[in-house]
Amino acid sequence: MGTLDDERQYVERCKAGLRRMLEGARNNVIVGETVAGDRYSAERLGRHLKSLAKELSEEPDGPPFFGRLDFGPGSAEHAGRAYYIGRRHITGEGGGPPVVIDWRAPLSRAFYRASARDPQGVAVRRRFGWSDGTLTSFEDERLEQGEQAESKILAAEIERPRVGPMRDIVATIQPEQDDLVRAELDASLCVQGAPGTGKTAVGLHRAAYLLYAHRQRLRRSGVLVLGPNRAFLGYISAVLPALGEVDVEQTTLERLLAGVPVTAADTEAAAAVKHDARMAQVLRTALYARITKPAEPVVVPDGSSRWRVHENELRRYVDDTRRESLPYGVGRERVRARIVESIRRQAEARGRTANAAWLRGIGRGVTPFLDVLWPAVKPEEVLYEVLSGSGGAPLTPAEWAAITWGKVPRSVKSAAWTPADLVLLDELAALIERPRGYGHVIVDEAQDLSPMECRAVARRSEHGSLTVLGDLAQGTTPWAATSWPERMSLLGKPDGQVIALTTGFRVPSAVVELANTLLAALAVEVPATRSYRSDGRLRVTPVNALEKGVVAAAREALRFEGSIGVIAADTAVEAITSALWDAGLDVGGRLSVLPASLAKGLEFDHVIAAEPAAIASAERRGLNRLYVVLTRAVSRLDVVHAEPLPPQLSLPAQGQVPAGASG
Numbered sequence: 001m002g003t004l005d006d007e008r009q010y011v012e013r014c015k016a017g018l019r020r021m022l023e024g025a026r027n028n029v030i031v032g033e034t035v036a037g038d039r040y041s042a043e044r045l046g047r048h049l050k051s052l053a054k055e056l057s058e059e060p061d062g063p064p065f066f067g068r069l070d071f072g073p074g075s076a077e078h079a080g081r082a083y084y085i086g087r088r089h090i091t092g093e094g095g096g097p098p099v100v101i102d103w104r105a106p107l108s109r110a111f112y113r114a115s116a117r118d119p120q121g122v123a124v125r126r127r128f129g130w131s132d133g134t135l136t137s138f139e140d141e142r143l144e145q146g147e148q149a150e151s152k153i154l155a156a157e158i159e160r161p162r163v164g165p166m167r168d169i170v171a172t173i174q175p176e177q178d179d180l181v182r183a184e185l186d187a188s189l190c191v192q193g194a195p196g197t198g199k200t201a202v203g204l205h206r207a208a209y210l211l212y213a214h215r216q217r218l219r220r221s222g223v224l225v226l227g228p229n230r231a232f233l234g235y236i237s238a239v240l241p242a243l244g245e246v247d248v249e250q251t252t253l254e255r256l257l258a259g260v261p262v263t264a265a266d267t268e269a270a271a272a273v274k275h276d277a278r279m280a281q282v283l284r285t286a287l288y289a290r291i292t293k294p295a296e297p298v299v300v301p302d303g304s305s306r307w308r309v310h311e312n313e314l315r316r317y318v319d320d321t322r323r324e325s326l327p328y329g330v331g332r333e334r335v336r337a338r339i340v341e342s343i344r345r346q347a348e349a350r351g352r353t354a355n356a357a358w359l360r361g362i363g364r365g366v367t368p369f370l371d372v373l374w375p376a377v378k379p380e381e382v383l384y385e386v387l388s389g390s391g392g393a394p395l396t397p398a399e400w401a402a403i404t405w406g407k408v409p410r411s412v413k414s415a416a417w418t419p420a421d422l423v424l425l426d427e428l429a430a431l432i433e434r435p436r437g438y439g440h441v442i443v444d445e446a447q448d449l450s451p452m453e454c455r456a457v458a459r460r461s462e463h464g465s466l467t468v469l470g471d472l473a474q475g476t477t478p479w480a481a482t483s484w485p486e487r488m489s490l491l492g493k494p495d496g497q498v499i500a501l502t503t504g505f506r507v508p509s510a511v512v513e514l515a516n517t518l519l520a521a522l523a524v525e526v527p528a529t530r531s532y533r534s535d536g537r538l539r540v541t542p543v544n545a546l547e548k549g550v551v552a553a554a555r556e557a558l559r560f561e562g563s564i565g566v567i568a569a570d571t572a573v574e575a576i577t578s579a580l581w582d583a584g585l586d587v588g589g590r591l592s593v594l595p596a597s598l599a600k601g602l603e604f605d606h607v608i609a610a611e612p613a614a615i616a617s618a619e620r621r622g623l624n625r626l627y628v629v630l631t632r633a634v635s636r637l638d639v640v641h642a643e644p645l646p647p648q649l650s651l652p653a654q655g656q657v658p659a660g661a662s663g
């Protein structure tokens with residue numbers, strides 16, 4: 001077993017290896033540009049090598065490894081060998097064995113899974129501690145001798161003050177998380193986890209793992225990560241690139257669906273109806289109502305003659321095509337092809353040879369008839385018609401009244417679309433043409449998806465698999481999920497397994513205890529969790545004037561390291577921000593103020609929750625929103641309130657400071 005000095009020498013070997021890889025990649029960029037068979041592959045290869053070269057040169061100082069496994073006699077394959085585990089594979093000298101193994105390789109699994117009870121052949125597991133790119137310590141567990149201890153390096157990583165965007169957790173993935181990260185590509189999973197149990201982290205690492213284990217398959221079909229909003233995407237977007245994965249599409253559902261600009265808002269009643277699954281039927285009915293019963297023959301002029309297809313035959317073509325359940329646009333072309341085919345048979349019966357140009361001409365001649373029988377249509381045209389007031393089942397008259405326009409826009413072009421309309425337009429677009437699908441889709445904060453949004457996700461993962469991440473207790477939309485199996489069915493994966501994560505890595509116990517007092521009022525069944533963290537601080541401060549109280553709390557918070565998030569009801573954000581500015585505090589650096597509606601998925605080292613009662617009363621699921629807000633804190637939570645706290649929130653005995661202590 002090496003000493004710290006030996007290990008530091010090994011770091012140098014790894015750095016030399018990385019330099020070799022970098023040089024190799026740079027040379028290959030030049031070679032790749034000249035030798036690839038065609039321009040397209042040359043470009044692709046060049047791009048790939050360039051991005052590899054860029055990645056390697058951008059991270060020369062990152063820790064090349066975080067763990068080491070020494071296998072003992074219990075391992076049939078690796079007895080007597082040692083392996084270093086890191087974020088990326090580093091090749092050995094002269095084509096020798098790699099000096100570092102990728103954390104996703106099968107061999108690395110034992111690093112995460114081996115235990116004293118089940119050592120999996122590992123004699124010693126070593127974890128390394130780094131500080132600013134320098135190796136500073138290591139810890140050993142002699143697993144084959146039954147020795148396993150709480151890791152200080154692990155605890156320090158989990159308890160470190162948070163600054164900046166989310167980081168990867170490859171060095172400290174826990175066994176229950178590893179199970180999910182490495183689940184088979186074909187498995188669709190749903191992860192129910194309380195705040196801070198690592199759902200987002202698991203989802204992102206799963207994306208990286210799947211791309212490693214199934215690179216060929218996923219390179220073609222792609223991996224999509226969907227998050228709730230831009231702030232969240234900004235927060236998570238560095239994790240996958242840090243793991244060497246730059247080809248994952250990370251976006252919000254709204255941006256994915258954005259085909260038209262959103263310039264209007266829905267009433268609550270309209271949004272509720274538009275997001276209901278019955279809208280799928282409404283839209284399908286409206287689209288297919290455009291198809292008409294053939295009432296007259298198709299007559300296509302061809303030089304001096306004319307070809308006819310009788311209406312009975314046309315009726316059969318339309319009916320047969322409808323029975324095939326093709327997308328609407330494909331169906332239209334199928335009807336055209338059937339009519340052209342009928343004309344071709346007639347022509348051949350009369351001794352004419354039908355060449356491709358002639359067939360194309362006949363096809364064009366069919367268009368005016370097709371425009372009546374099975375008209376080409378745009379999603380906006382159908383939705384325009386629906387929202388202009390269609391009526392009828394399955395919606396009630398009151399529901400129709402909620403969604404139809406008070407004043408019908410003069411034309412499709414002048415219609416102002418709402419966010420919910422984007423979902424409906426996407427449904428229509430998919431009825432007309434099949435959308436692009438992905439090999440794997442990861443949806444975060446999935447408890448908030450509406451049934452119609454679930455359909456939009458389901459379409460994109462129809463031939464792939466899904467990782468659904470969420471927490472029923474954090475549902476804040478009017479249509480938020482109350483049961484996962486039901487949501488998995490809406491997402492097109494009724495057999496998807498639902499798994500709970502129950503250890504929290506973000507929120508300290510005192511804060512979890514406070515937030516948990518809200519659970520009873522949230523009307524969802526979620527498993528109890530335990531916090532990994534006994535550190536942290538909770539303080540509840542009644543004040544006379546809210547802004548003044550928040551300023552005092554922020555000023556004090558700035559004395560600690562790490563990020564500070566002041567989270568308030570959306571309407572209070574402006575006043576609080578001004579108060580902080582007026583007090584000379586620099587908002588925008590490590591101190592940010594954000595509306596409760598944007599806090600989901602984020603975390604701050606220190607959270608100042610301003611006026612819980614206002615957050616709770618701002619919306620129908622305000623208590624769920626408050627639960628989200630209270631659980632954003634990593635080290636310290638300050639609850640500052642001028643009004644009484646919501647009655648559903650009960651303060652744990654300790655942690656409270658006397659009234660008037662601040663502000």
Ligand SMILES: Nc1ncnc2c1ncn2[C@@H]1O[C@H](COP(=O)(O)OP(=O)(O)OP(=O)(O)O)[C@@H](O)[C@H]1O
Nearest residue numbers: 169172173174195196197198199200201505506601
């Ligand atoms: N195994 C781990 N090792 C170190 N840190 C971890 C681990 N698992 C989770 N964390 C950290 O805990 C915090 C919470 O993780 P994450 O945001 O993924 O949780 P979440 O379940 O998505 O939370 P929420 O539901 O509140 O959005 C993050 O800072 C993450 O890096």
